[in-house]
Amino acid sequence: MLPRWHIFWGAVFTAILYYYIPNAGRLNLFLVFLASFLIDFDHYFNGLIKNKAWTLKANFKYHEGRRKEEEKDIKRGIKKNGDFHLFHTIEFHTLVGLLGLLWVGFFYIFIGMVFHSLLDIIYLSKTGKMHRREFIFFNWLAKKI
Ligand SMILES: [Zn+2]
Numbered sequence: 606m607l608p609r610w611h612i613f614w615g616a617v618f619t620a621i622l623y624y625y626i627p628n629a630g631r632l633n634l635f636l637v638f639l640a641s642f643l644i645d646f647d648h649y650f651n652g653l654i655k656n657k658a659w660t661l662k663a664n665f666k667y668h669e670g671r672r673k674e675e676e677k678d679i680k681r682g683i684k685k686n687g688d689f690h691l692f693h694t695i696e697f698h699t700l701v702g703l704l705g706l707l708w709v710g711f712f713y714i715f716i717g718m719v720f721h722s723l724l725d726i727i728y729l730s731k732t733g734k735m736h737r738r739e740f741i742f743f744n745w746l747a748k749k750i
Pocket of ligand 1 (some may be wrong): 644645693721725
């Protein structure tokens, strides 16, 4: 899902939370909003590491190329893994959730991340791209060893 849609749905989700739980605090809700799209920074790191795409423009170009490649593969029935996204793993979500026991802000970041990941899962399954994403860090690590 493109970042602009994550920003849009993150704002809608945050507004809904604000309506139902205004006592959560504006800073905490702002953390939910930020986490709902900044989790995608691991995509930026992929563009940086794999294509030395330092600028956002170059990085978007890298990902656009990857997207076109994967759509061709899917049309031909080829199911390749996509780039690995550390922030999108269950382990990373769990770590941030546990850090929420130490500082409540991490709990709200965790909520934003979970919301983001649910949107990603809906998008990936609707577009037939679920095979591209590795959700479990240790599975990815086991394939590397
Ligand atoms: Zn994502």
